[in-house]
Amino acid sequence: MRVANVGGRLTLVGPEVGSPGSFGPWSGRDVERASGGRFGSDPQAAFADWPALMHWASQLEAHADMVDGRVASVAVDASALGPPVPRPPQVIAIGANYGSTVRAAAAAAPSMPRLFTKFASCLAGPFTDVPVAGDQVDWEIELVVVIGRHAHDVGEAEAWDHVAGLMVGQDISERAVQMAGESPQYSLGKSFPCFGPTGPVLVTPDELPDPDDLALVCRVDGEVVQQARTSEMLLSVPVLVRQLSALITLLPGDIIFTGTPAGPGFTLDPQRYLQPGEVLDSEIGGIGGLRNVMVRQRPRVFR
Numbered sequence: 001m002r003v004a005n006v007g008g009r010l011t012l013v014g015p016e017v018g019s020p021g022s023f024g025p026w027s028g029r030d031v032e033r034a035s036g037g038r039f040g041s042d043p044q045a046a047f048a049d050w051p052a053l054m055h056w057a058s059q060l061e062a063h064a065d066m067v068d069g070r071v072a073s074v075a076v077d078a079s080a081l082g083p084p085v086p087r088p089p090q091v092i093a094i095g096a097n098y099g100s101t102v103r104a105a106a107a108a109a110p111s112m113p114r115l116f117t118k119f120a121s122c123l124a125g126p127f128t129d130v131p132v133a134g135d136q137v138d139w140e141i142e143l144v145v146v147i148g149r150h151a152h153d154v155g156e157a158e159a160w161d162h163v164a165g166l167m168v169g170q171d172i173s174e175r176a177v178q179m180a181g182e183s184p185q186y187s188l189g190k191s192f193p194c195f196g197p198t199g200p201v202l203v204t205p206d207e208l209p210d211p212d213d214l215a216l217v218c219r220v221d222g223e224v225v226q227q228a229r230t231s232e233m234l235l236s237v238p239v240l241v242r243q244l245s246a247l248i249t250l251l252p253g254d255i256i257f258t259g260t261p262a263g264p265g266f267t268l269d270p271q272r273y274l275q276p277g278e279v280l281d282s283e284i285g286g287i288g289g290l291r292n293v294m295v296r297q298r299p300r301v302f303r
């Protein structure tokens with residue numbers, strides 16, 4: 001199943017929606033209309049009973065655009081797509097989760113995930129422009145996990161059963177703020193407006209041949225800057241769900257940014273940062289692609 005946020009409305013879509021390099025128009029099915037109001041229009045409310053929504057949607061597959069006399073088909077285009085999970089109760093982000101980004105001596109899997117949050121106000125749609133709010137704005141393509149069921153003390157074998165789906169994400173960061181002060185300010189430097197584009201749609205794990213091994217590629221103005229597979233993550237999705245749920249409770253509709261592979265601009269020599277006008281493309285095989293254009297913003301003064 002593929003679920004999108006189309007102009008703020010929960011919508012079922014096909015695999016063409018958000019496929020890399022494609023911007024519509026496509027069509028989808030409006031969930032509230034197709035269900036006769038059994039399910040609401042708010043994409044976040046989908047997680048109130050995700051298993052019921054998925055069961056209903058699987059029954060719907062065989063039907064045409066008319067559902068019990070109601071026209072459920074809607075037009076979808078890239079500019080109407082919002083973040084599939086617009087108001088997650090918790091946003092968890094993991095650092096240093098690929099061997100390629102960790103110094104060779106420390107490339108073994110960490111005993112604990114390195115964890116921070118991106119405040120939910122930074123979440124943006126898959127094609128939203130990103131204000132370049134500083135001189136050191138950097139890219140980080142990441143697989144984003146969406147929790148579908150309340151998870152506390154969940155083992156690795158059951159972990160995927162608690163996952164609603166996967167999205168592409170960008171953990172955009174302003175490195176000067178991230179590194180400012182006596183200790184790093186990850187959450188602050190990574191939560192400016194539009195610093196968390198996600199989407200283009202939420203894809204359920206059963207749509208993917210192997211949800212533990214997906215190809216990621218990130219480009220700036222067409223140049224490949226990051227390329228890896230999610231099977232290279234030091235802490236896999238099942239391990240993250242086990243470790244996190246052993247300590248905290250994961251709630252339906254939470255999202256987890258799972259870390260980025262080698263290639264962010266601050267690790268390059270010379271360092272490279274995003275400039276107004278540059279186009280950031282982020283793709284994950286089987287899920288789709290984000291395209292975010294960097295736009296100029298009045299310079300801020302950081303004190």
Ligand code: ZN
Pocket residue numbers: 093094095140142171257259260
């Ligand atoms: Zn990150």
